Each structure stands twice: as C-alpha cells, then as structure tokens.
Amino acid sequence: MTSDDLTPLVRQAVAVVVPEADVQALDPAVPIRDQLDMDSMDFINFVAALDELTHVAVPEAEYGRLGTLESCAAYLREQLAHRGASAGPPRSRDG
Amino acid sequence: MGEFRMPSLGTDMVAGTLVEWRKKPGDQVRRGEIIAEVETDKGAIEIEVFQDGTLDRICVEPGQKVPVGTVLAVIDGAKLATTPENVAPAVPVSGPSPPQPVTPQPEAKERVRVSPLARRLAEELGVALGTLQGSGPGGVIVEADIRAAAGTAHTDVSLDRSARMRRAIAAAMTRSKREIPHFYLMTTVDFGSANRWLTETNLALRPAERILPAVLLLKATALALLEFPELNARWEDDRLQPASAVSIGVVTTLRGGGLVIPAIAQVNRKTLAGLMVELRDVVGRARAGRLRSSDLTEATITVSSLGERGADAVFPVIYPPQTAIVGFGSIVERPWAVGEQIMVRPVISVTLAADHRASDGHRGAHFLEALTALLQEPNRL
Numbered sequence A: 001m002t003s004d005d006l007t008p009l010v011r012q013a014v015a016v017v018v019p020e021a022d023v024q025a026l027d028p029a030v031p032i033r034d035q036l037d038m039d040s041m042d043f044i045n046f047v048a049a050l051d052e053l054t055h056v057a058v059p060e061a062e063y064g065r066l067g068t069l070e071s072c073a074a075y076l077r078e079q080l081a082h083r084g085a086s087a088g089p090p091r092s093r094d095g
Numbered sequence B: 001m002g003e004f005r006m007p008s009l010g011t012d013m014v015a016g017t018l019v020e021w022r023k024k025p026g027d028q029v030r031r032g033e034i035i036a037e038v039e040t041d042k043g044a045i046e047i048e049v050f051q052d053g054t055l056d057r058i059c060v061e062p063g064q065k066v067p068v069g070t071v072l073a074v075i076d077g078a079k080l081a082t083t084p085e086n087v088a089p090a091v092p093v094s095g096p097s098p099p100q101p102v103t104p105q106p107e108a109k110e111r112v113r114v115s116p117l118a119r120r121l122a123e124e125l126g127v128a129l130g131t132l133q134g135s136g137p138g139g140v141i142v143e144a145d146i147r148a149a150a151g152t153a154h155t156d157v158s159l160d161r162s163a164r165m166r167r168a169i170a171a172a173m174t175r176s177k178r179e180i181p182h183f184y185l186m187t188t189v190d191f192g193s194a195n196r197w198l199t200e201t202n203l204a205l206r207p208a209e210r211i212l213p214a215v216l217l218l219k220a221t222a223l224a225l226l227e228f229p230e231l232n233a234r235w236e237d238d239r240l241q242p243a244s245a246v247s248i249g250v251v252t253t254l255r256g257g258g259l260v261i262p263a264i265a266q267v268n269r270k271t272l273a274g275l276m277v278e279l280r281d282v283v284g285r286a287r288a289g290r291l292r293s294s295d296l297t298e299a300t301i302t303v304s305s306l307g308e309r310g311a312d313a314v315f316p317v318i319y320p321p322q323t324a325i326v327g328f329g330s331i332v333e334r335p336w337a338v339g340e341q342i343m344v345r346p347v348i349s350v351t352l353a354a355d356h357r358a359s360d361g362h363r364g365a366h367f368l369e370a371l372t373a374l375l376q377e378p379n380r381l
Helices: A003-017 A032-036 A040-054 A060-066 A069-087 B116-125 B143-150 B157-179 B192-203 B213-225 B272-287 B361-376
Strands: B002-005 B015-021 B034-040 B043-048 B053-058 B065-067 B071-076 B182-190 B233-236 B239-242 B248-250 B301-305 B324-328 B332-338 B341-355
Touching (some): A003 A040, A032 A040, A040 B272, A060 A069, B034 B071, B182 B361, B192 B341, B192 B361, B248 B272
Parallel strands (some): B248 B301, B301 B324
Antiparallel strands (some): B015 B065, B182 B341, B233 B239, B332 B341
16 A cells, blocks of 8 residues: 555545545645644544544654645555554545 | 524624524424524524423524514423513514515424535525535535535625624624723743643543643633632623633634634533533534534633644633633743743743723732643643
8 A cells, every 4th residue: 555545545534624625626745734724623633533544543742744645644654554454454434 | 482582692693594493383392402593693503492392383484584582483381481462573684585474394304414614605595405415525515516506606605704704703892892991911831731741641542532732721711710700700781790600612713714602611510521522512513503502602701722823822802791801822832940940841821801890900810820820730620
C-alpha cells in the first residue's frame, strides 16, 4: 500500500468533520486546517475519524505530522506498515 | 390547555419563521421534546416543548414569520391554564402568503443527513430535503444537491444569511456597549500543570475520548464563579438577578462566518469527560444547524476561547443581559519566572469583562485569582 492509496481515506475523514467541504478540491500539500478553517474541536474529530477508519489512534505528540493530506497519508502508511497484516486493512465508512 | 409560544432565543431576537412542525394535532408531546423548527437570524433552531400533554391545535403554519411570544400551538393537558379564546392569532411580521387554514401535519419524517450549508440553502430556496438523494460522502445532501433540485444558479442567498447573522450580532453587541458599563481585567496564567494533566490523561484515551484544554477552562470558570454570584447573573429590571446554576454559553464560530453561543448547563457539577462529550455535541450541532431552543436560552455567563490558533488575548463584549464574559487567549509558550529561574512555559491570558453595575474591579480580580488557582490544580476540576 502506498501513501497515495491512503489519501482518499484522509479525504474521507475530513468529509466526516466538514461535510460541506469539497474534499476532492483540497490541495494535498497545503495544511488542511488552513484550507478549511478547522479549529481544535474539528481537528480532534478529524483524528477520531482517522482512528475509526484506520484503527490508528494518533498520539497527541504526533499531531504535528497530520498537517497536510500528504503528510497524513504518509504517517498512516508508516503506522500501518509497522503494524503489519495483523491489524487488518483500513476500512471505508461504507464498509 | 397550555400555550406553546415563539421563544426568545437571545436578546436580539424579535421574530422567527416557523419552518416545520415535527408533531401534528393529536400527538402526545413530552417535556424537552423537539416539536418544531424555527428559522432565526442565527439559523434554524429546534424548539423544545416544556410541558407534557397532547398537541391540540396548531396556530402558525410553516413559512409564517411571527413575533416572539406569539402562540404557535395549543397543548392540551398542560399545566398552564388557558382557553382557546385566549389564544392570540398569529401576527405575520412579513411574508407573502396570508395565514392558511390549519390542517393536520404529516408524521415527522426520518432525519436526513445534510450539510449545514445545504440545510440553510434548502430553507432559503424552499427545497424539501426528504425528497433528495444526497451525493456527498455517505449520502449526505450537499449544496450542489439543493441547487440542482431548485434549478438555481449560485446566488447571493448565503450572503443574505451571513448578512442577517451579522445584523443580529450587531444588534446584541451595540446594545451591550450602549447599556452595559464594561470594565476589563486581565491576567496571564501558567498552563503548565493543566497541560501536563491533559497529556497524561489523553495518553490513555482513544482520540474520540480525548479532552481539549477548553474543557478545563470551562470547568475552572464554573467552579470559580460559585464564590462570585454577581458575575453569574443577569441584569434585568434595573437590578442584579443571580442565577441558581452555572450555565456557560460557549462562543462557537461558524465556518461560513458569524457565531452562535449555545450553552452547557450546570458546568460546575459535571466531570471533565462529561463536559467534553457535551462540548463536542453542542459545537457539532451548532455547526450542523441543529441547535435547540434550550441551547440558546440557558446561559448565565459566556466564555470566549480563541483556542490554539489566534491572538494572545481577547477583550470580549458582554452578551446582555448577562453580567460578565470570560475570554481566554491562545495557549502560547513564553518566558516565565519560576522561583528565581526563567523557564519556557505554556501560558494563557484570561480576561474578565464585567458589568460595573453588578460588580467591581476588586471582586473581579479575586475571581481571576480563584480561576488561576484552579488551573494550577487540574485534579480539583
């Protein structure tokens, strides 16, 4: 699984928090919070949505790695690679 | 018989438009149940009933704009005694259509998933949400679905809504600055202990359960207020009217612009975990356009927190008829004297704006002192 493969999941998590956002139009290299004016409540909900979708509970100390779509996808890929096959694949909200 | 009236959802509200009934004549209603939705300058608000009984008849039809206090419906079996003769007819404030004969309403439909912007737009354009298939994530109805259903090009409807919200904010804030003699006090608080507590606590929690700094600020404010009833009060009828519980209005910014101030009741009696659940719920509903009438009528004081992104300090304006508002700046790292050493610590500014008719600087300073002490001992929160 590549970093690119996980970008749709990150977009999906953003859509959970900001349903009115056009997540396909987000620039992968620009901070998500800046693009959508997300506050701390939005962000913690975004982290929770990532957890729900991927079973990766990002520690607070690593929130800094969740700045952009690109960095989120890379971080998730790294975590899932460490976990290996035992945790199973990420899931989409639609099952 | 009891009268179910158009509620006042803030000092600036003079009228509201009945959007929909969730109940029809003959239906049982229970205290706290949402039975109608009303459009105000602050958005669509779900209106709860505060009586048990049976909905006897509806006096205002969807689409009618009526003044605050107008009888919207009559509830049979309610404790408030009234007779049909006492029920004032609805007085439309505006709107092209005259009052229509009252007819039974259809059963309340299953809730549809819809973005806040789309919901507001649907109301503006008269699009029935129940007939639409959403094209957004998980089938959520988005702006494009509404516009497609209405057959409209992008208009300035949203701008109108934004302008109306700004007008409502302007009315409340102008009244506040005209009528309330504000005084301001500010202090800077070492947030290191609170930050450590949050880090240690959140380390063991899944993201959905983690606690935000704002929750500690709300609880500390509520506990500190217990010794300062003049700051947790209303100034009405030219006298101070202290509240019996601490219900904090939380300034919530909306992504499309503007803000709303839903309240969390009895903050002083709740656990931090419980407050986090309530804060997440109320902020989510505010941004989804799903606030309830009780959310907007219970606050006894307001808190404005800039969060982690913003300015060092905020000097807020009191929301009348409350007598105080507390502002928290961003949590920032600054040089801080600890004993005889200079250390880098997370600090936060705390500002109190209070009504000088109700309190004075000496009491306000003691309140900030109490609030500061609580934030140094997060285990007391």
